[in-house]
Amino acid sequence: xxxxxxxxxxxxxxxxxxxxxxxxxxxxxxxxxxxxxxxxxxxxxxxxxxxxxxxxxxxxxxxxxxxxxxxxxxxxxxxxxxxxxxxxxxxxxxxxxxxxxxxxxxxxxxxxxxxxxxxxxxxxxxxxxxxxxxxxxxxxxxxxxxxxxxxxxxxxxxxxxxxxxxxxxxxxxxxxxxxxxxxxxxxxxxxxxxxxxxxxxxxxxxxxxxxxxxxxxxxxxxxxxxxxxxxxxxxxxxxxxxxxxxxxxxxxxxxxxxxxxxxxxxxxxxxxxxxxxxxxxxxxxxxxxxxxxxxxxxxxxxxxxxxxxxxxxxxxxxxxxxxxxxxxxxxxxxxxxxxxxxxxxxxxxxxxxxxxxxxxxxxxxxxxxxxxxxxxxxxxxxxxxxxxxxxxxxxxxxxxxxxxxxxxxxxxxxxxxxxxxxxxxxxxxxxxxxxxxxxxxxxxxxxxxxxxxxxxxxxxxxxxxxxxxxxxxxxxxxxxxxxxxxxxxxxxxxxxxxxxxxxxxxxxxxxxxxxxxxxxxxxxxxxxxxxxxxxxxxxxxxxxxxxxxxxxxxxxxxxxxxxxxxxxxxxxxxxxxxxxxxxxxxxxxxxxxxxxxxxxxxxxxxx
Ligand code: GTP
Ligand code: SPV
Ligand code: MN
Numbered sequence: 001x002x003x004x005x006x007x008x009x010x011x012x013x014x015x016x017x018x019x020x021x022x023x024x025x026x027x028x029x030x031x032x033x034x035x036x037x038x039x040x041x042x043x044x045x046x047x048x049x050x051x052x053x054x055x056x057x058x059x060x061x062x063x064x065x066x067x068x069x070x071x072x073x074x075x076x077x078x079x080x081x082x083x084x085x086x087x088x089x090x091x092x093x094x095x096x097x098x099x100x101x102x103x104x105x106x107x108x109x110x111x112x113x114x115x116x117x118x119x120x121x122x123x124x125x126x127x128x129x130x131x132x133x134x135x136x137x138x139x140x141x142x143x144x145x146x147x148x149x150x151x152x153x154x155x156x157x158x159x160x161x162x163x164x165x166x167x168x169x170x171x172x173x174x175x176x177x178x179x180x181x182x183x184x185x186x187x188x189x190x191x192x193x194x195x196x197x198x199x200x201x202x203x204x205x206x207x208x209x210x211x212x213x214x215x216x217x218x219x220x221x222x223x224x225x226x227x228x229x230x231x232x233x234x235x236x237x238x239x240x241x242x243x244x245x246x247x248x249x250x251x252x253x254x255x256x257x258x259x260x261x262x263x264x265x266x267x268x269x270x271x272x273x274x275x276x277x278x279x280x281x282x283x284x285x286x287x288x289x290x291x292x293x294x295x296x297x298x299x300x301x302x303x304x305x306x307x308x309x310x311x312x313x314x315x316x317x318x319x320x321x322x323x324x325x326x327x328x329x330x331x332x333x334x335x336x337x338x339x340x341x342x343x344x345x346x347x348x349x350x351x352x353x354x355x356x357x358x359x360x361x362x363x364x365x366x367x368x369x370x371x372x373x374x375x376x377x378x379x380x381x382x383x384x385x386x387x388x389x390x391x392x393x394x395x396x397x398x399x400x401x402x403x404x405x406x407x408x409x410x411x412x413x414x415x416x417x418x419x420x421x422x423x424x425x426x427x428x429x430x431x432x433x434x435x436x437x438x439x440x441x442x443x444x445x446x447x448x449x450x451x452x453x454x455x456x457x458x459x460x461x462x463x464x465x466x467x468x469x470x471x472x473x474x475x476x477x478x479x480x481x482x483x484x485x486x487x488x489x490x491x492x493x494x495x496x497x498x499x500x501x502x503x504x505x506x507x508x509x510x511x512x513x514x515x516x517x518x519x520x521x522x523x524x525x526x527x528x529x530x531x532x533x534x535x536x537x538x539x540x541x542x543x544x545x546x547x548x549x550x551x552x553x554x555x556x557x558x559x560x561x562x563x564x565x566x567x568x569x570x571x572x573x574x575x576x577x578x579x580x581x582x583x584x585x586x587x588x589x590x591x592x593x594x595x596x597x598x599x600x601x602x603x604x605x606x607x
Contacts, residue, residue, distance in 0.1 A: 002117075003027050003154070005162050009134060013117055016136050016170060021108045022115035028143060030153015038140045046185040047141055051333075052342030058330040061338055062141060063362055064211055067190035069335060070377045071213045071220070071262075071442045073458045075193040078225065080200055080462070087463030088583045089453075098196050102205045105174065105192060109207070112177025113138040119157040119166075120150035122223050122304035127397035129236065129290050129302065131227065132160050135169040135217050139187075139210050142171060145332060145381050148307040150218045167202045167226055169217035174208040186210060197221060199229040199461045211334075212309060212379065223288045223304045225461035232462060232470050235477060236292035240455045242266035243285045243301050245391040245400065246512055249278030250522035254403040256515065257289055257301055257484070259431065259455040261409050262441030263377070265491060265504075267310045269406075271322035271389050274509035276548060278525060281509065282391035283322070283384070284400055286310065294401065297478040302399035305384070311441070312336050312378040314348040319505045322389040323380075332381040335360040337373035346374035376440035403519040408489040409436025409452060414569045415490040417502060417547070417562040418511045420518055420533065420540035427486025428471045429595035430539070433577055434488075451580045465587035472589055485519050488539070493562055501558045510548050536565045537602035567606050574600045 002010055004027075017025055028034060039060055042048035048060040078086040079095045086092035093101075118135040135146060146152050160166055174189030193208035204221045206214060213220035227238035241257040248254075260266050270286040285303025294300045308326070312333065315323050327333075336344040338358040345357055353373065359365035360375040384390060393400055407430055409415075421427035431454040438448045442458065451457070453464055460467050475481040489511060491504045517523045517531025518540070524530065532543035541563060549559060577596055581588050 003029070004157055004160070006160055006164070007162065009160070009166065012168060013136065017115060019103065020106050020110035020115060020138070020172060022110035022113050022138060025115050025117065027117045028119070028147075028153055030147055030155070034153075035144060035147050038144050042140055042144065045183055049338060051344065055341060055343040056329065056331070060332050061336060061344060062332060062334045063185065063360055064335055065184075065186040065188050065190065066361055068186065068188040068209050068211045069375050069443070070211065070440060071458065072193050072195065072209060073442050073444070076195040076458065077197065078461055079196055079198050084587075085463055085466075087465060087587070089457055089460070089464045093196075095198055095200070098194075102194060102196060102207060105194070105207050106170070106172055106205075109172040109174055109176055110138040112179065112181070114140070116140065116143045118143055118146050118152060119160065120146060120152040120218050121156035121159065122150060122218055122227075123290060123302055124395045124397045125151065125155070125159070127302060127399075129292065129304070131222070131230070131304070132156055132164055132166040133169050133218055133222050134166050135171055137171040137215070139171065139173050139215065141210055142215050145216050145309070146218060148332070148381050148383050149216055149305055149309060151306050167204065167222050169204045169222060171206045171215055171217055173210045195221065197225045197461060199226055202226055202230075216309065219288070219305065219309065220459055223290070224456070224459035227290065227304075228456070228459070228467065229461040231290070232466070236290065237471070239289050239291060240287065240459050241289040241301070242270040242287065243289050243303060243400065243402075244270050244272060245282040245284055245393070246516055247280040248513070248516055248521055248523045249525045250527050252516075252521040254516055254519055254521050255284065255301065255400040256404040256406060256512070257291070257402050258406040258408065259434070260407075261434070261436040261439070261452045261455045261457070263311050263439035264408065264410055264436055264455070267308060267323065268320050268505060269508065271320055271387065272508060272512075273321055273506045275506040275551070276509050276513060279509050279513065281389065283387055283389045284391055284394045291399070291402065293474065293478050294398075297480040297482040298401040299484055300399035301402050302396065303384070303394055307381060307383050308387070309379050309381050312344075312346040312380055313372070313374055313376055315346070316348055316350070319348070322387060326387040327380045327382050330382065330386060333378070334381070335375035335378040337365060346378055347372050376446075402484045403521070404515050405484045405486045406489050406515070407431050407434045407454070407487070408491065409434055409455070410439070410492040411435065411449075411490045412437065412492065412494040414566065414573060415488065415493065416541065416565060417493065418487055418489045418514065418542065419536065419538055421486040421488075422539060424475055424483055424486070425472065425591050426539065426595055428468060429592055429599075430486055430488045431471065432468050432592055433580070463587055465584035465589065468592060469589045472591055487515055495558065495561060501562050503552065503554070507552060510552070514542050514547050537567065537606045538565055538570060538599065541565065567603055570603050574603065
């Protein structure tokens with residue numbers, strides 16, 4: 001007996017079962033016993049390797065099919081009625097046409113498998129933004145990850161009642177099992193992947209991939225692509241942002257949100273361990289935030305997720321001790337390397353690799369072997385509650401008031417360490433201009449500079465120009481708007497020989513301290529503010545000495561280079577922005593065209 005009397009849900013589950021023809025249907029209750037049973041089943045079928053009970057208790061390693069290792073942006077679609085509403089940055093197909101293709105693919109696609117019914121909630125229970133989803137999936141790997149990443153099972157199902165609205169999330173790895181055939185450890189169908197969104201009917205259909213954002217449908221598909229459309233319609237924001245709580249030596253508290261493209265530093269900023277004495281940082285969320293205007297005209301942010309699906313490579317005791325403490329137990333690792341004593345390893349975890357490993361493809365590996373031992377997009381899935389740096393208010397249903405919004409990408413050149421927007425409209429311009437060198441989080445080339453506005457290029461569920469207009473509309477939506485200040489940061493500027501000029505990680509607190517002071521916070525113990533700024537053509541920049549560098553072995557010339565605004569480079573940036581904006585035709589908000597013209601003018605004046 002299904003554990004609900006929700007008619008629409010029951011009807012849909014039946015309809016999908018008729019189409020996909022699974023051998024059986026299992027309603028997930030989200031209990032610990034269920035999680036343990038499914039993990040054991042994944043061990044039995046070879047998807048999981050149980051890690052050493054001494055070294056990594058309650059933890060597992062999954063190795064994916066080498067063809068299924070990251071998000072597939074080329075196979076991700078926004079299927080709204082009008083192509084123009086998807087905009088030039090999204091793949092589009094008419095809903096009827098996409099539905100036809102998908103129905104053909106899903107027909108019989110779960111044969112020989114179990115279809116799991118996974119009810120889940122995004123946002124803390126009782127939040128005005130709480131959104132329910134139900135994922136139907138034939139992947140037990142997806143179920144155990146969803147159990148960590150969302151509030152999953154009995155509780156959200158009960159909260160939905162008999163007629164609560166939910167987002168229909170349909171997922172199949174696209175690998176039906178003929179009777180008697182042996183399964184593979186990571187079934188998938190890489191040649192036929194679709195990650196399709198129907199924003200108007202609030203539906204997601206994903207086929208062929210079992211990995212990350214392609215398959216854990218609460219995350220990028222629901223909490224960003226679909227939620228961004230709901231937010232547009234209802235007047236709130238769904239963003240690819242980290243949220244961090246910062247306390248200064250003076251005891252002032254500020255919450256900051258940071259939009260950085262995939263694998264550009266959100267998780268690390270969320271878990272920052274400040275190197276400056278007296279500063280404290282705590283975590284609200286690491287990847288997605290939902291924000292709405294409060295009655296006081298401020299933007300309030302909450303983390304809709306319950307776990308982290310974080311990048312493993314580069315995570316070490318030096319760079320992110322909080323992440324390492326979080327993944328000590330009860331963690332699912334995907335595509336890391338396996339040590340001889342049953343633990344995990346990845347590039348950057350230790351300065352010298354172990355003498356022998358099993359690499360992410362399941363092959364013997366030793367130092368000097370070609371290729372990394374862990375896939376560059378290897379990840380850990382772990383409950384946020386295990387993270388020692390969580391701020392208690394990460395569970396606040398109302399969210400936390402944001403003082404600063406940071407935009408940041410990987411820019412080897414041009415973009416200085418930090419600068420501040422002149423005002424809200426200029427801040428929206430900065431977000432719209434965000435660009436970054438591509439990473440392994442998505443399939444395709446790595447290190448290629450591309451515009452990634454608001455770090456939402458692959459995640460915005462509607463026309464990006466309309467999304468900018470939505471951001472521009474915020475001040476008019478509040479009686480007395482009191483919106484965050486906006487900053488552009490760049491931890492990744494490079495010097496001679498391609499080395500990073502800025503030490504990054506815990507040292508980022510030095511930039512945060514300047515931002516904090518710019519937002520009116522008292523930084524020093526005695527209550528002083530250290531936020532000196534000079535006006536440059538691109539925005540407010542720290543005045544000399546305003547970024548504290550005491551205790552940092554940073555040559556003066558490096559700091560100068562980090563803060564340098566090269567007028568010639570910025571003129572090129574303007575031409576590239578003109579090209580970027582041209583793609584949006586007359587949907588581009590006039591204010592942004594005006595901002596770009598004003599920037600060009602300021603650069604002209606600068607000589
Ligand atoms: P997604 O989960 O893909 O959205 O990524 P993210 O934005 O959360 O990025 P994350 O914090 O996981 O960092 C990605 C990679 O960048 C890791 O290898 C980090 O070690 C590295 N990284 C993060 N912050 C810094 C920094 O301040 N400086 C440098 N040089 N590298 C950093
Ligand atoms: C990202 O790519 O921004 C991620 C990982 O956070 S995934 O969930 O796969 O989208
Ligand atoms: Mn992300």
